[in-house]
Amino acid sequence: MATLLRKIGLIRLHNRDTEDPKHHHNHRGGGGGQQSASLRGKGGAKSGGHKPQQQHPAGGAGDTSPGPGKGKGKRAAELAQRDKPLQPAAGAASGGGPRERAAGARAGPGPAAAAAAAGGSLVPAARQQHCTQVRSRRLMKELQDIARLSDRFISVELVDESLFDWNVKLHQVDKDSVLWQDMKETNTEFILLNLTFPDNFPFSPPFMRVLSPRLENGYVLDGGAICMELLTPRGWSSAYTVEAVMRQFAASLVKGQGRICRKAGKSKKSFSRKEAEATFKSLVKTHEKYGWVTPPVSDG
Numbered sequence: 001m002a003t004l005l006r007k008i009g010l011i012r013l014h015n016r017d018t019e020d021p022k023h024h025h026n027h028r029g030g031g032g033g034q035q036s037a038s039l040r041g042k043g044g045a046k047s048g049g050h051k052p053q054q055q056h057p058a059g060g061a062g063d064t065s066p067g068p069g070k071g072k073g074k075r076a077a078e079l080a081q082r083d084k085p086l087q088p089a090a091g092a093a094s095g096g097g098p099r100e101r102a103a104g105a106r107a108g109p110g111p112a113a114a115a116a117a118a119g120g121s122l123v124p125a126a127r128q129q130h131c132t133q134v135r136s137r138r139l140m141k142e143l144q145d146i147a148r149l150s151d152r153f154i155s156v157e158l159v160d161e162s163l164f165d166w167n168v169k170l171h172q173v174d175k176d177s178v179l180w181q182d183m184k185e186t187n188t189e190f191i192l193l194n195l196t197f198p199d200n201f202p203f204s205p206p207f208m209r210v211l212s213p214r215l216e217n218g219y220v221l222d223g224g225a226i227c228m229e230l231l232t233p234r235g236w237s238s239a240y241t242v243e244a245v246m247r248q249f250a251a252s253l254v255k256g257q258g259r260i261c262r263k264a265g266k267s268k269k270s271f272s273r274k275e276a277e278a279t280f281k282s283l284v285k286t287h288e289k290y291g292w293v294t295p296p297v298s299d300g
Contacts, residue, residue: 205236218258223275
Protein backbone atom coordinates (compact mmCIF):
# COMPACT_ATOMS: atom_id res chain seq x y z
CA MET A 1 0.00 0.00 0.00
CA ALA A 2 2.74 2.38 0.91
CA THR A 3 4.57 1.47 -2.26
CA LEU A 4 1.47 2.28 -4.34
CA LEU A 5 1.05 5.67 -2.71
CA ARG A 6 4.67 6.50 -3.41
CA LYS A 7 4.23 5.64 -7.09
CA ILE A 8 1.13 7.85 -7.34
CA GLY A 9 3.02 10.75 -5.74
CA LEU A 10 5.88 10.41 -8.16
CA ILE A 11 3.48 10.42 -11.12
CA ARG A 12 1.79 13.57 -9.89
CA LEU A 13 5.13 15.21 -9.31
CA HIS A 14 6.19 14.31 -12.85
CA ASN A 15 2.95 15.68 -14.34
CA ARG A 16 3.30 18.94 -12.41
CA ASP A 17 6.83 19.43 -13.62
CA THR A 18 5.85 18.80 -17.21
CA GLU A 19 2.73 21.07 -17.14
CA ASP A 20 4.48 24.07 -15.60
CA PRO A 21 7.36 25.05 -17.83
CA LYS A 22 8.51 27.67 -15.37
CA HIS A 23 8.66 25.12 -12.60
CA HIS A 24 10.27 22.66 -14.94
CA HIS A 25 12.83 25.25 -15.94
CA ASN A 26 13.66 26.12 -12.36
CA HIS A 27 13.65 22.52 -11.36
CA ARG A 28 16.00 21.49 -14.19
CA GLY A 29 18.26 24.55 -13.73
CA GLY A 30 17.76 26.30 -17.13
CA GLY A 31 17.71 23.43 -19.53
CA GLY A 32 17.55 25.50 -22.76
CA GLY A 33 14.96 27.55 -24.67
CA GLN A 34 14.05 24.85 -27.23
CA GLN A 35 13.18 22.25 -24.60
CA SER A 36 11.11 24.81 -22.65
CA ALA A 37 9.21 25.77 -25.79
CA SER A 38 8.47 22.16 -26.64
CA LEU A 39 7.32 21.44 -23.11
CA ARG A 40 5.18 24.61 -23.16
CA GLY A 41 3.56 23.52 -26.40
CA LYS A 42 2.87 20.06 -25.04
CA GLY A 43 1.42 21.53 -21.91
CA GLY A 44 -0.87 23.84 -23.92
CA ALA A 45 -2.11 20.98 -26.05
CA LYS A 46 -2.71 18.77 -23.03
CA SER A 47 -4.60 21.50 -21.17
CA GLY A 48 -6.77 22.38 -24.21
CA GLY A 49 -5.47 26.00 -24.49
CA HIS A 50 -6.16 28.09 -27.61
CA LYS A 51 -3.37 28.84 -29.99
CA PRO A 52 -3.10 32.62 -30.60
CA GLN A 53 -4.14 33.60 -34.12
CA GLN A 54 -1.74 35.55 -36.28
CA GLN A 55 -3.02 39.05 -37.06
CA HIS A 56 -2.97 40.28 -40.66
CA PRO A 57 -4.27 43.52 -42.06
CA ALA A 58 -7.44 43.31 -44.11
CA GLY A 59 -6.71 42.29 -47.66
CA GLY A 60 -3.03 41.74 -46.84
CA ALA A 61 -0.71 39.18 -48.33
CA GLY A 62 -0.96 36.96 -45.30
CA ASP A 63 -4.78 36.74 -45.50
CA THR A 64 -4.84 33.55 -47.55
CA SER A 65 -7.63 31.77 -45.68
CA PRO A 66 -10.34 34.27 -44.71
CA GLY A 67 -12.63 33.26 -41.93
CA PRO A 68 -16.44 33.46 -41.91
CA GLY A 69 -17.76 36.82 -43.13
CA LYS A 70 -14.31 38.11 -44.09
CA GLY A 71 -14.92 37.65 -47.84
CA LYS A 72 -18.13 39.73 -47.72
CA GLY A 73 -16.37 42.55 -45.86
CA LYS A 74 -13.55 42.62 -48.39
CA ARG A 75 -16.02 42.71 -51.29
CA ALA A 76 -17.96 45.58 -49.69
CA ALA A 77 -14.74 47.53 -49.19
CA GLU A 78 -13.84 47.09 -52.87
CA LEU A 79 -17.29 48.25 -53.99
CA ALA A 80 -17.12 51.28 -51.70
CA GLN A 81 -13.69 52.18 -53.06
CA ARG A 82 -14.96 51.85 -56.65
CA ASP A 83 -18.09 53.96 -56.04
CA LYS A 84 -16.20 56.66 -54.17
CA PRO A 85 -16.30 59.97 -56.15
CA LEU A 86 -13.08 61.27 -57.54
CA GLN A 87 -11.49 63.92 -55.33
CA PRO A 88 -10.39 67.21 -56.89
CA ALA A 89 -6.73 67.87 -57.24
CA ALA A 90 -5.00 69.31 -54.25
CA GLY A 91 -5.47 73.04 -54.04
CA ALA A 92 -8.24 73.15 -56.68
CA ALA A 93 -11.04 73.96 -54.27
CA SER A 94 -9.10 76.37 -52.13
CA GLY A 95 -7.24 78.13 -54.91
CA GLY A 96 -4.16 75.87 -54.73
CA GLY A 97 -0.67 76.81 -53.85
CA PRO A 98 1.52 79.40 -55.53
CA ARG A 99 2.45 77.06 -58.37
CA GLU A 100 -1.18 76.17 -59.12
CA ARG A 101 -2.24 79.84 -59.02
CA ALA A 102 0.66 80.78 -61.28
CA ALA A 103 -0.35 78.08 -63.75
CA GLY A 104 -3.93 79.39 -63.74
CA ALA A 105 -2.70 82.93 -64.34
CA ARG A 106 -0.63 81.78 -67.32
CA ALA A 107 -3.66 79.99 -68.72
CA GLY A 108 -5.48 83.33 -68.90
CA PRO A 109 -9.08 84.26 -68.01
CA GLY A 110 -11.85 81.78 -68.56
CA PRO A 111 -14.64 82.12 -71.13
CA ALA A 112 -16.91 83.97 -68.71
CA ALA A 113 -14.24 86.54 -67.87
CA ALA A 114 -13.41 86.99 -71.56
CA ALA A 115 -17.07 87.51 -72.41
CA ALA A 116 -17.46 90.04 -69.61
CA ALA A 117 -14.41 91.93 -70.82
CA ALA A 118 -15.71 91.94 -74.38
CA GLY A 119 -19.15 93.10 -73.24
CA GLY A 120 -17.60 95.88 -71.15
CA SER A 121 -15.81 97.27 -74.20
CA LEU A 122 -19.08 97.37 -76.12
CA VAL A 123 -20.92 99.48 -73.56
CA PRO A 124 -19.11 102.79 -74.24
CA ALA A 125 -19.49 102.31 -78.00
CA ALA A 126 -23.24 101.71 -77.69
CA ARG A 127 -23.59 104.68 -75.35
CA GLN A 128 -21.68 106.93 -77.73
CA GLN A 129 -23.86 105.80 -80.62
CA HIS A 130 -26.98 106.57 -78.61
CA CYS A 131 -25.70 110.07 -77.71
CA THR A 132 -24.93 110.75 -81.37
CA GLN A 133 -28.45 109.77 -82.36
CA VAL A 134 -30.01 112.00 -79.69
CA ARG A 135 -27.83 114.96 -80.71
CA SER A 136 -28.60 114.51 -84.42
CA ARG A 137 -32.37 114.30 -83.92
CA ARG A 138 -32.36 117.36 -81.69
CA LEU A 139 -30.31 119.48 -84.11
CA MET A 140 -32.40 118.44 -87.11
CA LYS A 141 -35.49 119.60 -85.28
CA GLU A 142 -33.73 122.86 -84.34
CA LEU A 143 -32.88 123.53 -88.00
CA GLN A 144 -36.47 122.94 -89.08
CA ASP A 145 -37.81 125.27 -86.40
CA ILE A 146 -35.37 128.05 -87.36
CA ALA A 147 -36.25 127.70 -91.04
CA ARG A 148 -39.92 128.29 -90.20
CA LEU A 149 -39.30 131.55 -88.28
CA SER A 150 -41.50 134.28 -89.77
CA ASP A 151 -39.49 137.28 -88.55
CA ARG A 152 -36.20 136.04 -90.05
CA PHE A 153 -34.53 136.72 -86.73
CA ILE A 154 -31.62 134.32 -87.38
CA SER A 155 -30.39 132.04 -90.16
CA VAL A 156 -28.04 129.05 -90.10
CA GLU A 157 -25.28 127.74 -92.37
CA LEU A 158 -23.53 124.41 -91.70
CA VAL A 159 -19.73 124.54 -91.57
CA ASP A 160 -18.30 121.99 -94.03
CA GLU A 161 -21.73 120.32 -94.15
CA SER A 162 -21.36 119.27 -90.51
CA LEU A 163 -24.56 119.05 -88.50
CA PHE A 164 -22.58 119.75 -85.33
CA ASP A 165 -20.85 122.98 -86.41
CA TRP A 166 -23.06 126.00 -87.21
CA ASN A 167 -22.50 129.55 -88.36
CA VAL A 168 -25.48 131.57 -87.15
CA LYS A 169 -26.36 135.01 -88.50
CA LEU A 170 -28.09 137.37 -86.10
CA HIS A 171 -30.02 139.75 -88.34
CA GLN A 172 -31.85 141.83 -85.76
CA VAL A 173 -31.25 143.59 -82.46
CA ASP A 174 -33.28 146.18 -80.65
CA LYS A 175 -33.83 148.95 -83.20
CA ASP A 176 -33.72 151.60 -80.45
CA SER A 177 -30.22 150.57 -79.38
CA VAL A 178 -26.90 152.19 -80.31
CA LEU A 179 -25.76 148.84 -81.65
CA TRP A 180 -28.50 148.90 -84.27
CA GLN A 181 -27.39 152.37 -85.28
CA ASP A 182 -23.80 151.14 -85.59
CA MET A 183 -24.96 148.34 -87.84
CA LYS A 184 -26.80 150.78 -90.10
CA GLU A 185 -23.91 153.18 -90.27
CA THR A 186 -21.32 150.48 -91.08
CA ASN A 187 -23.64 148.58 -93.46
CA THR A 188 -23.40 145.49 -91.25
CA GLU A 189 -26.27 143.19 -92.24
CA PHE A 190 -25.78 140.66 -89.44
CA ILE A 191 -23.61 139.62 -86.53
CA LEU A 192 -21.98 136.28 -87.30
CA LEU A 193 -21.53 133.71 -84.56
CA ASN A 194 -20.20 130.15 -84.46
CA LEU A 195 -21.79 127.35 -82.42
CA THR A 196 -20.19 123.92 -81.95
CA PHE A 197 -22.24 121.21 -80.26
CA PRO A 198 -20.56 118.66 -77.95
CA ASP A 199 -21.20 114.93 -78.07
CA ASN A 200 -23.65 115.03 -75.15
CA PHE A 201 -25.74 117.93 -76.47
CA PRO A 202 -28.49 118.87 -75.52
CA PHE A 203 -27.42 117.90 -72.01
CA SER A 204 -24.37 120.16 -72.26
CA PRO A 205 -24.30 123.66 -73.76
CA PRO A 206 -22.77 124.52 -77.15
CA PHE A 207 -19.64 126.60 -77.32
CA MET A 208 -20.65 129.95 -78.81
CA ARG A 209 -18.44 132.86 -79.91
CA VAL A 210 -18.65 135.97 -82.10
CA LEU A 211 -16.86 135.86 -85.47
CA SER A 212 -17.63 139.29 -86.93
CA PRO A 213 -17.84 142.21 -86.73
CA ARG A 214 -15.48 142.98 -83.87
CA LEU A 215 -17.62 144.07 -80.93
CA GLU A 216 -16.87 145.98 -77.77
CA ASN A 217 -18.73 145.61 -74.48
CA GLY A 218 -22.10 143.87 -74.56
CA TYR A 219 -20.55 140.94 -72.57
CA VAL A 220 -18.36 140.06 -75.54
CA LEU A 221 -14.81 139.37 -74.35
CA ASP A 222 -11.41 138.65 -75.88
CA GLY A 223 -11.46 136.31 -78.84
CA GLY A 224 -15.23 136.78 -79.21
CA ALA A 225 -16.09 134.79 -76.07
CA ILE A 226 -19.50 135.52 -74.57
CA CYS A 227 -20.11 136.03 -70.87
CA MET A 228 -23.51 134.37 -70.34
CA GLU A 229 -24.38 132.04 -67.50
CA LEU A 230 -26.71 129.90 -69.59
CA LEU A 231 -23.78 128.93 -71.84
CA THR A 232 -21.97 127.31 -68.88
CA PRO A 233 -22.54 123.74 -67.69
CA ARG A 234 -23.87 125.14 -64.42
CA GLY A 235 -26.44 127.44 -66.04
CA TRP A 236 -27.42 125.29 -69.00
CA SER A 237 -30.70 123.40 -69.38
CA SER A 238 -31.50 120.82 -72.06
CA ALA A 239 -34.80 122.68 -72.61
CA TYR A 240 -32.95 125.67 -74.11
CA THR A 241 -33.17 125.93 -77.90
CA VAL A 242 -30.73 127.64 -80.25
CA GLU A 243 -33.36 130.26 -81.04
CA ALA A 244 -33.88 131.03 -77.33
CA VAL A 245 -30.12 131.30 -76.77
CA MET A 246 -29.74 133.72 -79.68
CA ARG A 247 -32.57 135.91 -78.47
CA GLN A 248 -30.97 136.05 -75.02
CA PHE A 249 -27.66 136.99 -76.59
CA ALA A 250 -29.25 139.81 -78.61
CA ALA A 251 -30.80 141.17 -75.41
CA SER A 252 -27.50 141.00 -73.49
CA LEU A 253 -25.73 142.93 -76.28
CA VAL A 254 -28.15 145.78 -75.87
CA LYS A 255 -28.07 145.71 -72.05
CA GLY A 256 -24.30 145.67 -72.03
CA GLN A 257 -24.05 148.64 -74.34
CA GLY A 258 -22.42 146.64 -77.09
CA ARG A 259 -20.85 148.59 -79.95
CA ILE A 260 -19.12 147.82 -83.22
CA CYS A 261 -15.42 148.58 -82.84
CA ARG A 262 -14.29 151.44 -85.07
CA LYS A 263 -10.83 152.05 -83.65
CA ALA A 264 -8.06 152.22 -86.22
CA GLY A 265 -5.90 149.12 -86.32
CA LYS A 266 -8.26 147.19 -84.05
CA SER A 267 -11.50 147.04 -86.00
CA LYS A 268 -9.91 144.89 -88.71
CA LYS A 269 -8.50 142.36 -86.29
CA SER A 270 -10.54 139.16 -86.38
CA PHE A 271 -11.50 137.10 -83.34
CA SER A 272 -9.56 133.90 -82.55
CA ARG A 273 -11.15 130.64 -81.48
CA LYS A 274 -8.18 129.66 -79.32
CA GLU A 275 -8.30 132.99 -77.52
CA ALA A 276 -12.06 132.72 -77.12
CA GLU A 277 -11.81 129.26 -75.54
CA ALA A 278 -9.13 130.39 -73.10
CA THR A 279 -11.13 133.51 -72.14
CA PHE A 280 -14.36 131.55 -71.65
CA LYS A 281 -12.64 128.97 -69.44
CA SER A 282 -11.20 131.74 -67.30
CA LEU A 283 -14.49 133.59 -66.85
CA VAL A 284 -16.29 130.36 -65.93
CA LYS A 285 -13.78 129.72 -63.13
CA THR A 286 -14.17 133.29 -61.92
CA HIS A 287 -17.96 133.15 -61.81
CA GLU A 288 -17.98 129.73 -60.15
CA LYS A 289 -15.85 131.23 -57.39
CA TYR A 290 -17.62 134.57 -56.96
CA GLY A 291 -21.04 133.89 -58.50
CA TRP A 292 -22.94 135.58 -61.31
CA VAL A 293 -24.11 139.14 -60.91
CA THR A 294 -27.87 139.48 -61.25
CA PRO A 295 -28.80 142.58 -63.28
CA PRO A 296 -31.11 145.08 -61.59
CA VAL A 297 -34.86 144.79 -62.13
CA SER A 298 -34.91 148.10 -63.97
CA ASP A 299 -32.84 146.51 -66.75
CA GLY A 300 -35.62 144.08 -67.45
